[in-house]
Amino acid sequence: MKLVIVGCGQGGGNIADEFxxxxxxxxxxxxxxIITGDKEGSNIRKKDPDIIKGIFALNLGKGDMYGLENIPQTEDHSILLGAADNFRGRGAGKVxxxxxxQAKKESKxxxxxxxxxxxxxxxxxxxxIASTAGGTGSGSVGVIVDMLKDEFKKPVYAMLVLPFRSDYDDADSVVNTATCLKRVLENSKADAVFIIDNxxxxxxxxxxxxxxxxxxRRIVDSFMDILSVGEETGVNYIGEVLDANDLIRVLKGHTAIGVSFKDVPPRPKEKAGIFGRGNPRHISATQAQIERARNAVDEALGExxxxxxxxxKDSGLALYDAGGVIGLFSGPAEEATEEIISMMDSVLxxxxxxxxxxxxxYPGRSSNTIGVTVILTDIGEGALMDQVKWFYEEALKYKDKINERSAKRKDNWGSVKRVGEDLPSL
Ligand SMILES: Nc1nc2c(ncn2[C@@H]2O[C@H](COP(=O)(O)OP(=O)(O)OP(=O)(O)O)[C@@H](O)[C@H]2O)c(=O)[nH]1
Ligand SMILES: [Mg+2]
Structure with a gap:
């Protein structure tokens, strides 16, 4: 799958940089x-800037962009907003x-x-991509999703990064997260929203x-196999196809991604000889292989x-309520047997x-690793729903508290003012 990526604010920009x-x-x-560009095939050099042509970082503060190592700070990759409104170099300061x-103002x-x-x-x-707790990314992401959807008529996905638990007692982080979730999950044209919890x-x-x-690194690494699988051109690499269209058809609503990798011990020589003949997918997997693969599926769901x-409620088991699930098994051919793929499918x-x-x-990263990528889409009942509700409720409490405190401050200054009423004015 080939993407155009826009990272908004510091967190969003850093993740785009990792992509x-x-x-x-x-x-x-x-x-x-995995990113759009002009060139094809052998015309592309190592580290050719064309490889990341379709990646952008957008910010109100130039300061936030200095940390980017791969996205150049040139006008074809960096979009600096707010120059006319005194934001330059400062960011949105969590507002x-x-x-x-600013995103609306500078849509053009x-x-x-x-x-x-x-x-x-x-x-x-x-x-x-944006973090939800700051100002720039959290505020602009919904606006940008909508404008890109209207303009380009392509699937547009958002990726929202929730704050660390240590930020849950910070009013700005909670209110920004709640308002960002509401905007993107409920009132935007995003086709799917990947949610990542720091x-x-x-x-x-x-x-x-x-x-x-x-x-x-971990966030971006989760997407490596799923983005690569439809883009492989090497004949050896093509397994059970899962191309961009398959993904687009399933990706919808609240979405989570998980990956797990396991090392595969080196195979004894004589066995490698057997695997070399015939179609390895039909060779029966050993118990150890099945167990290893089963652990990887469980871990991908757990992570x-x-x-x-x-x-x-009857079985007490942890289950998932989702409209769609994608399972991608990556590993050398002799690990990706039909038995193992159908085990993954039945666990899911x-x-x-x-x-x-x-x-x-997918043939995977190396001959001695297997990996499982799981994507849940259109997620319903469960921990995520509770977490979003928690942010909404807490944000409302913070809003009430902030209003109360501000009214009290006004009151207090009002009584101080009355005490000084008979003093002469200068
Ligand atoms: N995963 C991840 N989270 C980040 C990163 N940088 C910041 N965050 C999280 O993002 C939140 C802060 O938002 P930022 O992305 O820094 O804010 P911003 O969009 O630049 O907005 P302002 O600076 O307030 O204008 C906090 O919850 C951080 O934990 C990053 O590189 N990776
Ligand atoms: Mg910032």
Whole structure:
């Protein structure tokens, strides 16, 4: 699947930057392109800027862009807003209304830049990324999704990154998250919204900078196989097809993604000889292979980008309520046997009851790793629904508290003012 990617604000921009890093890696190592560009095939050099042509970073503050390592700070990749309104260099300072307003005001610049440089006609879809807790990304993401949908008539996906739990007592973070979720989940033209919870991936022992980097790598890494699978041209690489159209048909509504990888021990020589003959997909898998694959499926579900399970009331099992589920098995041919693929399919059928299922295989990253990517779409009842509701409720409480405090301050100053009423005015 080929994307145009727009990262909004600092968090969004950093994640877009990681997608750029991955796009270079994929070209160099697999000759696969996941981002739009002009060139094709052997015309593309290593580190050719054309590989990341369709990636943009948008911000109100230039300061937030200095950390970008792969997206150039040139007008064909960086969209700086708010120059006329004194925002330059400062960001929206956690006021997401300003983020939304600036994006609306400068819609021509945003659409114009992406139209001129993004090669959008060759994209299967557009992905707009932002964190929900700040000002710029949180405010602009819904506005940008809508304008790109209207303008380009392609599938437009949003990716929203929820704050760490340690930010839950910060009024701005909670109110911004709630208003951003409401705008994008309920009132935008996004075809699907990937939800990522920073808290799921945080490592308490690491510094913030390291955490961001690791989390961003992990988020982007989750998309590696699913984006690559339809773009492979090498004959050896084509397994059970799961192309851009298959994904587009299933991706819808609230969406979560999870990935798990397992090392495969080296195979004994004589066995490799057997696998070398015939069609490996029909060779029966060993118990160890099945168990390894089963663990990978369970772990991919357990490591979804946002908690979204519910407890089944009769069995007490953790299940998922979703309209669709995509399972992609990646691994060397002798691991991707029919038995293993149908095991993955039946685990997903059991854990995500009644969902529309799509499955595929991919040769994977190396001959000694298997991986499973799971995407749940159109998620309903469960932890995610509870979490969104929690943000809405808390934001309302904060709003009430903020209004109450501000009324009280006014009152208090009012009584101080009355005390001084008889003093002469200068
Ligand atoms: N995963 C991840 N989260 C980030 C990153 N940078 C910031 N965040 C999260 O995003 C939130 C802060 O939003 P930012 O993205 O910095 O804000 P912004 O969109 O630039 O908005 P303003 O600076 O307020 O104008 C916090 O919840 C951070 O934890 C990042 O690189 N990766
Ligand atoms: Mg910022």
């Amino acid at each position: 750029a890093r991955m796009a270079y890696w994929l070209w160099e190592n697999r000759k696969v392109r 997401n209304q300003d983020g939304a307003e 610049k945003i659409v114009g830049t992406i139209r001129e440089y993004g090669n959008v006609y060759s994209a299967d879809a557009i992905l707009v 808290e799921r991936f945080v490592r308490k022992s690491d510094s913030m900078k390291v955490n961001y980097l690791l989390i961003n 979804l980008s946002v908690g979204c399970d519910f407890t089944h 059928a059991e854990k995500v009851p009644d969902a529309k299922r799509r499955k595929g295989t």
